[in-house]
Amino acid sequence: MARAGDGRDWPTLESAGGILSLIATGAASSRAGLLRQSGLSRVTVTQRLNALLTAGLVRETEETLPSGGRPTRMLAVNAAAGFMLVANIGETHIHLAAMDLTPAVIAQTTLPFVVASGPEATLARMAEAFQSLIEAALPTHRFFLGISLSLPTPVDFKRGRVVGPSVLRDWDDVDIIGRLRERFAVPVYVENDVNLMTLCEYRRNFPDTEDMLFVKIGTGIGSGMISGGRIFRGAQGAAGDIGHIQFLSDDAPLCRCGKFGCVEARAAGWAIARDLARRGFSAGTARDVIGLVEQREPEAIMLLRAAGRTIGEVVSDVVSIINPSLIVVGGTLARGGDFLLSGIRELVYQRCLPLATRDLSIVLSAAEEDSALFGAAYLLLENLFAPAEVDRLLHRFLLSRPVLAALPG
Amino acid sequence: MARAGDGRDWPTLESAGGILSLIATGAASSRAGLLRQSGLSRVTVTQRLNALLTAGLVRETEETLPSGGRPTRMLAVNAAAGFMLVANIGETHIHLAAMDLTPAVIAQTTLPFVVASGPEATLARMAEAFQSLIEAALPTHRFFLGISLSLPTPVDFKRGRVVGPSVLRDWDDVDIIGRLRERFAVPVYVENDVNLMTLCEYRRNFPDTEDMLFVKIGTGIGSGMISGGRIFRGAQGAAGDIGHIQFLSDDAPLCRCGKFGCVEARAAGWAIARDLARRGFSAGTARDVIGLVEQREPEAIMLLRAAGRTIGEVVSDVVSIINPSLIVVGGTLARGGDFLLSGIRELVYQRCLPLATRDLSIVLSAAEEDSALFGAAYLLLENLFAPAEVDRLLHRFLLSRPVLAALPG
DNA sequence: CTAATTATGTAAAATAAAATACATAAGTTC
DNA sequence: GAACTTATGTATTTTATTTTACATAATTAG
Numbered sequence: 001m002a003r004a005g006d007g008r009d010w011p012t013l014e015s016a017g018g019i020l021s022l023i024a025t026g027a028a029s030s031r032a033g034l035l036r037q038s039g040l041s042r043v044t045v046t047q048r049l050n051a052l053l054t055a056g057l058v059r060e061t062e063e064t065l066p067s068g069g070r071p072t073r074m075l076a077v078n079a080a081a082g083f084m085l086v087a088n089i090g091e092t093h094i095h096l097a098a099m100d101l102t103p104a105v106i107a108q109t110t111l112p113f114v115v116a117s118g119p120e121a122t123l124a125r126m127a128e129a130f131q132s133l134i135e136a137a138l139p140t141h142r143f144f145l146g147i148s149l150s151l152p153t154p155v156d157f158k159r160g161r162v163v164g165p166s167v168l169r170d171w172d173d174v175d176i177i178g179r180l181r182e183r184f185a186v187p188v189y190v191e192n193d194v195n196l197m198t199l200c201e202y203r204r205n206f207p208d209t210e211d212m213l214f215v216k217i218g219t220g221i222g223s224g225m226i227s228g229g230r231i232f233r234g235a236q237g238a239a240g241d242i243g244h245i246q247f248l249s250d251d252a253p254l255c256r257c258g259k260f261g262c263v264e265a266r267a268a269g270w271a272i273a274r275d276l277a278r279r280g281f282s283a284g285t286a287r288d289v290i291g292l293v294e295q296r297e298p299e300a301i302m303l304l305r306a307a308g309r310t311i312g313e314v315v316s317d318v319v320s321i322i323n324p325s326l327i328v329v330g331g332t333l334a335r336g337g338d339f340l341l342s343g344i345r346e347l348v349y350q351r352c353l354p355l356a357t358r359d360l361s362i363v364l365s366a367a368e369e370d371s372a373l374f375g376a377a378y379l380l381l382e383n384l385f386a387p388a389e390v391d392r393l394l395h396r397f398l399l400s401r402p403v404l405a406a407l408p409g
Numbered sequence: 410m411a412r413a414g415d416g417r418d419w420p421t422l423e424s425a426g427g428i429l430s431l432i433a434t435g436a437a438s439s440r441a442g443l444l445r446q447s448g449l450s451r452v453t454v455t456q457r458l459n460a461l462l463t464a465g466l467v468r469e470t471e472e473t474l475p476s477g478g479r480p481t482r483m484l485a486v487n488a489a490a491g492f493m494l495v496a497n498i499g500e501t502h503i504h505l506a507a508m509d510l511t512p513a514v515i516a517q518t519t520l521p522f523v524v525a526s527g528p529e530a531t532l533a534r535m536a537e538a539f540q541s542l543i544e545a546a547l548p549t550h551r552f553f554l555g556i557s558l559s560l561p562t563p564v565d566f567k568r569g570r571v572v573g574p575s576v577l578r579d580w581d582d583v584d585i586i587g588r589l590r591e592r593f594a595v596p597v598y599v600e601n602d603v604n605l606m607t608l609c610e611y612r613r614n615f616p617d618t619e620d621m622l623f624v625k626i627g628t629g630i631g632s633g634m635i636s637g638g639r640i641f642r643g644a645q646g647a648a649g650d651i652g653h654i655q656f657l658s659d660d661a662p663l664c665r666c667g668k669f670g671c672v673e674a675r676a677a678g679w680a681i682a683r684d685l686a687r688r689g690f691s692a693g694t695a696r697d698v699i700g701l702v703e704q705r706e707p708e709a710i711m712l713l714r715a716a717g718r719t720i721g722e723v724v725s726d727v728v729s730i731i732n733p734s735l736i737v738v739g740g741t742l743a744r745g746g747d748f749l750l751s752g753i754r755e756l757v758y759q760r761c762l763p764l765a766t767r768d769l770s771i772v773l774s775a776a777e778e779d780s781a782l783f784g785a786a787y788l789l790l791e792n793l794f795a796p797a798e799v800d801r802l803l804h805r806f807l808l809s810r811p812v813l814a815a816l817p818g
Numbered sequence: 819c820t821a822a823t824t825a826t827g828t829a830a831a832a833t834a835a836a837a838t839a840c841a842t843a844a845g846t847t848c
Numbered sequence: 849g850a851a852c853t854t855a856t857g858t859a860t861t862t863t864a865t866t867t868t869a870c871a872t873a874a875t876t877a878g
Contacts, residue, residue, distance in 0.1 A: 163764055164763065164764030165762070165764070210644075227636070227643075232731070233732075234636075235768070235769075236734070236764060236768065237732070238732040238764045239731050239732040241729045241762060242729060242730060244729065245725075245726050245729050247656055317723075317726050317730070320650045320651060320654050322730065323646070323647040323650070324644055325644035351654075351655055353573060353647060354573065355563060355572055355573030355574070355645060355647045356643075356645065356647045358645075359645065360644075
């Protein structure tokens, strides 16, 4: 058969999907690991791996594993083998980037975002921006892998559409995937931003924690869950909607959703800002609240602590229901640190079974910008390189290459 | 190569695990389906399927699928190919059975159960009973597949142990799997009873509903979840513990867990019985409560309705968190029908997002005896026939057969 | 530096599986 | 009943993969 290096050997590369998937998903990172995980023979693994190496999809890393004898050479996907486009639609801006497979930013740009423009115009302008990013990335990262979008609204992941009453009016039932796919002819994924922040947190900081809860406490309150290493979406992608869980009391405040007593109306950034405003402070957003807390304003601190306990009530419900082994608290208010966290911890440890809290950690998220954007990148990667999809990816990769050596001899 | 029927062809049968798994898990039920799902060629599928057919593990069913031409012959695992042992430890009795692969009961027996006897004695007596069941089943169902147990307590499924503060005192850290495996040399699984009731409900009545919540309302309150077609267990197997979610109020009642205001203390069978007793009725258990409701005792009905609303509060939290597409209400109090259900429906539809409730059904469980026992059977089957495990099963099956035709020629 | 140890590559022979090309089976439609 | 349709089986050829057996590589231990 074809030897590594004697020109391209398409057939071997085409069948190398399984190997590529194992490396990309982290299931194996050495030849021995590939042997074990794939069940293939050494000859076959060597052949296919060589095809991937010469194609530039996989590379040997510098590090080696000492083993008593010849050290094991480690393998990794070549981060420069291609690029993807990601975008995060925020409340006022859209952040777009081209990323390599690390994922790391190759080029980026920002667009203003006005909900009122509607989906058509917005998607059109995003497509323009994407086109520029492609031109920036293409010279160095020849292969265009796909597109992944983060939206600030519930998303039906499978159908790739905005669902339910949403900040994004008029986006209901817009076929986002179809629109972008048509234009760029690559796989497109769309997901809710909190789920993507959760995924980023998992992949970056807690890759070994397969059951975690991420709570985002900013101007609003939302959550995402990783279960068995995957985003937990529920039947319609609406899982994790903890912001509008209600608990009634005499003074149940009116929520922006129209109901009384929601967690958000008690403990979200806007609610605390509302309470501070009533006390004569100038505050409207989560940032304002945190600003006052960082100035050690006692009333702001007190309200943040109270919010922590309120959120703790809901989080303890979540813990009883899904039994995670880690809770990560992020979002703007998380910058309040222990002022926020102590209340959450207090309620969770007070209310949940010892069994559920015994091995439960509650930690702050390392405040990272763009975690939704990186989450979108991780989502795309894990889908493209999933065993069931990787052959399609490989096939596109092959078609994208100039057919230098497809000639006989 | 070996033709179907010319004696045993071990090599072919040994490689037929994938085919068997597809049939057993329902992924394929015709030759065409096997072709599609397995990715193997028709020749290979035919060969392996024939090996399974002649070994008696798979059979062709009577029904056929009309297709315009020659009808498709359907395939199914031969229910009589083997038997398994299952047991459900209840509060006062242990129900043990030998079941075929339908699963249907071949033989059964009941033991009294006293917690105070402790795990050693109890497991020993169960082993005795199992031995008799084996003798009953063996003549007709020669192959012993495995053992599956239902326990009325949280279980760490992976480790096969009782965890946490539990009704089963002293069972903590008893290696149940190890004990039974040692004695019977077959795979052993242990799971919590509510999870198994959930699984049974899913497999029997709603096999197409991959995200469902089962709420058991009896003397206590518990729940189980199916997510993506699998039991959702959480990090320690403690997921779904909704009975002890608290919501405070001035009159928060003391729960048997020692905290105030738990759902159980407000709405479980024992709590309603307590309230009825205070009003002069003679009631101590969920059965007593339902007895009074069935006699149309207004106060009992009123209390059951109120319990429905209380449970509805918690269920609406669960819906917001996990977004199921179906809620099945079971347990003794479910016999109260709409008296119980209406309150649950009321709260869920009132509190949850339209997105989450749009396609959500809330139904009563068809009151079935032994659903935990059948759940245990389903659990065993789905694990034994899982792609990763099926080869082991096949191997044991081969070893268990008399080696009639292992001679040359 | 040498021996021991583990990692890795590859040619040749042996197997396993797929593709191809027919052949037959068991229904439906008319 | 004849024609058509889809399901299914199998011999033969071709292709892919594993096995076997050996060779080489790059470390550590001494």
